[in-house]
Amino acid sequence: MKWKSHVSIARAISAEMCLPEELERGLCNGSVEPDRRPDLAYRENGRRLRIVRAPHHNPPTGTIMAYLWRARRAYLIGNDYWAMKNLGRALHYIQDKSVSPGRRFRRHDAREEYVADLTPPWEAVVEGIEIAECSPRFVRECIRKVRPLRRPEEIMYQATLFSSAIAASVLGPPDADIDLMERYRKAVRAHRLRPALGGAAAAISLTAVYAGTHPAVAVAGMAVAAMIILDPAYRRICTEAEWFGLDDHKL
Numbered sequence: 001m002k003w004k005s006h007v008s009i010a011r012a013i014s015a016e017m018c019l020p021e022e023l024e025r026g027l028c029n030g031s032v033e034p035d036r037r038p039d040l041a042y043r044e045n046g047r048r049l050r051i052v053r054a055p056h057h058n059p060p061t062g063t064i065m066a067y068l069w070r071a072r073r074a075y076l077i078g079n080d081y082w083a084m085k086n087l088g089r090a091l092h093y094i095q096d097k098s099v100s101p102g103r104r105f106r107r108h109d110a111r112e113e114y115v116a117d118l119t120p121p122w123e124a125v126v127e128g129i130e131i132a133e134c135s136p137r138f139v140r141e142c143i144r145k146v147r148p149l150r151r152p153e154e155i156m157y158q159a160t161l162f163s164s165a166i167a168a169s170v171l172g173p174p175d176a177d178i179d180l181m182e183r184y185r186k187a188v189r190a191h192r193l194r195p196a197l198g199g200a201a202a203a204i205s206l207t208a209v210y211a212g213t214h215p216a217v218a219v220a221g222m223a224v225a226a227m228i229i230l231d232p233a234y235r236r237i238c239t240e241a242e243w244f245g246l247d248d249h250k251l
C-alpha cells in the first residue's frame with residue numbers, strides 16, 4: 001500500500017478516537033515506518049539461512065503480534081507516543097496484507113495506485129471500533145481474518161475495518177473487568193496444585209513400566225503428566241490477563 005493510504009487510515013482512526021495531535025503524529029509515523037526501516041526475517045536459501053526484508057503482503061502473525069504487545073505494554077504504563085508508534089507499525093502490515101500481490105507485480109502496483117485515491121470509509125472505522133474486544137485473542141483473530149483482496153474499495157474497507165478494530169483493542173480499558181479477574185484468580189489457585197498432580201501422574205506411569213505393564217500405558221501416562229504440568233487453558237487465561245498487565249506473582 002502507498003504511504004498516502006497508510007497515513008489516511010491512521011488519521012481516520014485518530015479522528016474517530018479523538019486522539020491528541022501528538023499521538024496522531026506517532027500513529028502516522030509508525031504506519032509508514034516498516035517501509036523506511038524494514039523488519040528483518042530469515043529465509044532458507046538452499047542450505048543457507050539468509051537475512052531478508054520481512055514480507056509485507058504475507059507478514060508472519062508473530063511479527064504483527066510482537067508490535068501489538070509492545071504497543072499495549074507501553075500504553076499501560078502511560079508511554080502513549082511509543083504505544084502509537086508500535087501500533088502504527090503493526091497496522092502497516094495489516095493494511096499491506098489486505099492487498100493481493102497478484103501474479104504480475106505491475107498489476108499490484110496499479111491496484112495500490114487506485115487504493116491511494118480512496119478515502120478510508122467512515123463506516124469501516126465505526127464498525128471496527130464497535131466490534132473491538134479488549135483482548136489479545138481478539139487481535140490475533142483479526143490478523144487471521146485479513147484476506148488479500150483485488151478490488152480497491154474492498155481493500156480499503158477491510159484494511160480500515162481491521163486497523164480500527166485492532167487500534168480500539170490495544171487502546172481499550174487498561175483494567176481487567178471483574179469477570180476476568182475472578183477467572184484468573186481461580187485459574188492461578190488451581191494451577192499451583194498442578195506440579196503435584198503432574199508428578200503423581202508421572203510416578204504412576206513409571207511404576208507401570210516397572211510393573212511390566214504395556215509401554216503404551218506408560219507413554220499415555222507421561223502425556224497426561226505433561227498436559228497437567230503445561231496446562232494450556234491456564235496459559236490462555238494468563239495471556240488474556242497479561243493484556244491488562246496482570247501476572248500471577250502479584251496475586
Ligand SMILES: [Zn+2]
Pocket residue numbers: 001034035056092096
Ligand atoms: Zn509496506
